[in-house]
Amino acid sequence: xxxxxxxxxxxxxxxxxxxxxxxxxDASTMTDEHIEHIRAHCADTLTTLRRIKANDAQVFVTRNxxxxxxxxxxxxxxxxxxALNRLDGGALLxxxxxxxxxxSRFQQNYKKYEEHLSQLIKMNCQKQPVSFxxxxxxxxxxxxxxxxxxxxxxxxxxxxxxAFDSFRTEFATSQGGKEVAS
Amino acid sequence: xxxxxxxxxxPVSPGWLMASPRHxxxxxxxxxxxxxxxxxxxxxxxxxxxxxxxxxLSRPGYEAVQKQANKSNEFEEFSGTGKIDKATLAEFKSxxxxxxxxxxxxxxxxxxxxxxxALGLELSEPVQE
Numbered sequence: 003x004x005x006x007x008x009x010x011x012x013x014x015x016x017x018x019x020x021x022x023x024x025x026x027x028d029a030s031t032m033t034d035e036h037i038e039h040i041r042a043h044c045a046d047t048l049t050t051l052r053r054i055k056a057n058d059a060q061v062f063v064t065r066n067x068x069x070x071x072x073x074x075x076x077x078x079x080x081x082x083x084x085a086l087n088r089l090d091g092g093a094l095l096x097x098x099x100x101x102x103x104x105x106s107r108f109q110q111n112y113k114k115y116e117e118h119l120s121q122l123i124k125m126n127c128q129k130q131p132v133s134f135x136x137x138x139x140x141x142x143x144x145x146x147x148x149x150x151x152x153x154x155x156x157x158x159x160x161x162x163x164x165a166f167d168s169f170r171t172e173f174a175t176s177q178g179g180k181e182v183a184s
Numbered sequence: 185x186x187x188x189x190x191x192x193x194x195p196v197s198p199g200w201l202m203a204s205p206r207h208x209x210x211x212x213x214x215x216x217x218x219x220x221x222x223x224x225x226x227x228x229x230x231x232x233x234x235x236x237x238x239x240x241l242s243r244p245g246y247e248a249v250q251k252q253a254n255k256s257n258e259f260e261e262f263s264g265t266g267k268i269d270k271a272t273l274a275e276f277k278s279x280x281x282x283x284x285x286x287x288x289x290x291x292x293x294x295x296x297x298x299x300x301x302a303l304g305l306e307l308s309e310p311v312q313e
Contacts (some may be wrong), residue, residue: 039307
């Protein structure tokens with residue numbers, strides 16, 4: 003147990019050291035010319051970042067509303083209706099649970115990204131050009147995480163549609179009738 | 185009988201009750217302000233940490249995008265009760281497909297938006313070492 007804890011601790015220290023090294027490397031390879039370039043252009047960059055932040059907020063609010071409504075007004079309603087009619091909607095329930103987890107991740111990832119962007123916009127880029135640059139690199143990574151959760155959510159939306167189509171086909175068969183799935 | 189039996193014990197009042205009415209009023213006002221500030225701090229912490237701040241477009245700087253977000257707030261819902269038949273399943277399919285298409289057709293949070301070159305932070309020529 004102790005060995006496991008020590009190994010985990012060493013791995014964490016190693017990961018942190020690697021992270022520090024990577025950042026330090028970025029700063030050390032940055033030439034004076036590049037630093038001056040950042041100083042000269044960062045005011046425009048800040049304006050662009052403010053605009054990106056406002057647009058992202060609107061996209062997040064709209065998406066979050068739709069993702070919530072898909073769950074609350076469609077998936078959960080159908081699941082409940084199937085249960086009331088004593089029909090087997092197990093596959094649909096499973097996808098709904100995964101979707102809910104993914105939705106929570108989307109909100110958390112966006113929160114992290116938004117908070118970081120807010121801090122970045124408050125930064126004095128004239129005095130700290132290298133930190134500002136590194137902050138944008140982190141913002142890129144956090145934005146990528148938000149995008150990944152959007153892709154994941156979209157995949158669950160498609161998975162639910164597929165599960166629904168399977169259910170519909172089975173239902174039509176069990177009703178002894180024709181194929182209704184389109 | 186001991187001497188202690190002759191001593192009468194009067195109830196001890198807290199210090200602030202012994203103070204003059206003027207001081208008591210000041211303590212009341214100060215206490216009320218203190219409690220209000222504490223509640224504000226607690227509610228702001230919940231607002232920030234709970235993710236409500238990210239959904240609040242009434243914050244400064246978001247006025248322009250607030251109207252756009254409100255426009256797209258319509259959502260047709262499926263009833264959670266009733267029988268299941270071919271018609272209800274077809275109705276669900278139609279509702280679900282339209283909403284799914286709404287979110288999956290448009291790309292969101294494109295990472296190239298924060299590209300260094302797009303932000304004007306990359307030198308136009310590659311840095312020579």
